[in-house]
Amino acid sequence: MLMGVFGAILPRFVLLVGWVNDPNAWTSLFGAPVWFLFFPWTTLVYGFVALNGMSFINWIFVAAALLIDLGTWGIGAFATRQQVSSYRGT
Numbered sequence: 001m002l003m004g005v006f007g008a009i010l011p012r013f014v015l016l017v018g019w020v021n022d023p024n025a026w027t028s029l030f031g032a033p034v035w036f037l038f039f040p041w042t043t044l045v046y047g048f049v050a051l052n053g054m055s056f057i058n059w060i061f062v063a064a065a066l067l068i069d070l071g072t073w074g075i076g077a078f079a080t081r082q083q084v085s086s087y088r089g090t
Contacts, residue, residue, distance in 0.1 A: 029050060
């Protein structure tokens with residue numbers, strides 16, 4: 001449980017610290033700092049790799065971070081499936 005909390009808070013904290021230190025760079029990169037609420041790992045990885053230009057390997061890193069974010073949402077839905085009233089599995 002501690003690793004889940006750490007994994008959910010760490011990227012948001014790093015993005016917040018980076019945004020506080022250089023808000024102009026992060027705002028010009030993303031437009032608005034609301035993406036980190038829904039896709040924190042993707043935003044963090046994109047923020048690091050987009051500064052040097054997006055090559056094929058950088059897109060692979062962004063795609064892997066997106067899969068981590070989507071996996072987090074999927075694990076949350078899977079873990080609470082029996083608490084949802086419409087669940088009919090065995």
